[in-house]
Amino acid sequence: MTSSEPRERRVRPTGLLAAAPWLFAVLLLAGWAFTVLLAAPPPYMLPSPLAVLDRLVTAFFSPRFWSAVQETFTEAVGGSALGAAVALPLSIGIHRSRLLNAAVAPFLGATQAIPAIAVAPLLAIWVGYGLGPIVLLCALMVFFPILISSVVGLRHIDHHVVDAARMDGADSFALLRHIELPLALPNILAGLRNGFALSVTGAVVGEMVMGGSGLGQLLTAQRDSVDTAGMFATILVLCAMASGLYGLIHLVERRSHTVASLLP
Incomplete structure (x- = not known):
């Protein structure tokens, strides 16, 4: 051979x-x-791929469409950033404090069990309408997967490595910065990857319930006018947006693995 x-x-x-x-x-x-x-089948039940492609081409030349894409993208990314900003420090607190873990753990599952479409009307009452409450809804949707993945990653670090760092004199902050977070990074990025993809769903649900000018509102208008081809086109764009955010975090994850493999 x-x-x-x-x-x-x-x-x-x-x-x-x-x-x-x-x-x-x-x-x-x-x-x-x-x-x-x-x-x-009738076009209002199942349009042909060519009809959907025609709607996509028409939409791509429409300023209104790109404005809707920008609105939904802003809501999704803003909600993901907010959810991560809360979930990541909380995951460290849960990992470090048994008391905090015992107090918070029973309620974490409840945050995932409540459907977003049930929370959206409450947010509209409490916060109002517009960009803010939709971002908050997206943050609530991404909070749980980011938190759980981060906690799992921190808890599955080899305790021998942690003990060795402590014997070398590493304090709590140095241990977190140089040992725990780098070793838990794959799990953290996996949670961010899933969270960013879910945030698109939160943005669409929020726009359908609380209004707005994004793709969720466009989808509602197309539904009301029985524009099935337009709905297919909008859904494909939403899928591409979610896949793009997912792939972006996955690329960061692969780069982090590559850098880690080059370190001594």
Whole structure:
């Protein structure tokens, strides 16, 4: 066996894995197109891929559409940042303090069990309408996955490494900065990845319940006018936004792994 053969075996699966999402997307589009062609449903029930593509092209040349995209993106990112700003320090407190853990842990599951569409009307009453309450709703949605992932990451650090750092004289802050947070970073980034993707859902739900000028409000207007092709186009844009935020955090996660592997 030559040295080039193992290299080819390593490269081919990588190329196949890279092409797998595109192949799956093509299969979905083909199944969708054949369903419309064979079953011939009314356009208001299931539009054709070409009709949705036409709506997407029209939307891309509309300033109103890009304004809605910017509004929803701002709400999602702002809510994610707010949720992370609360969840990350709380995860450290839960990890460090048994008393705080005992006091807070029974109520953490309740924050995830309450549906966002039930909280949105309360936020409208308490905070009002506009950007602020929608950002707050997004923060509530992303808070739980970021918190749980961070706590799990901090709790699963090798205690031998922590004990060795303490024996070397590391204080509480140095231990957190140089040992605990770097080792828990993959879990923290995984929580941020899921949280940022969920924030798009929170923004849409908030706009549908509390108003606004983003894609959620556009989706509501399209629903009321039975514009199914437009709804499909808007949903695809929302999926792309969530996937983009997810992929961005995943890229940061991969870069952090690469940097960590180069450290001595």
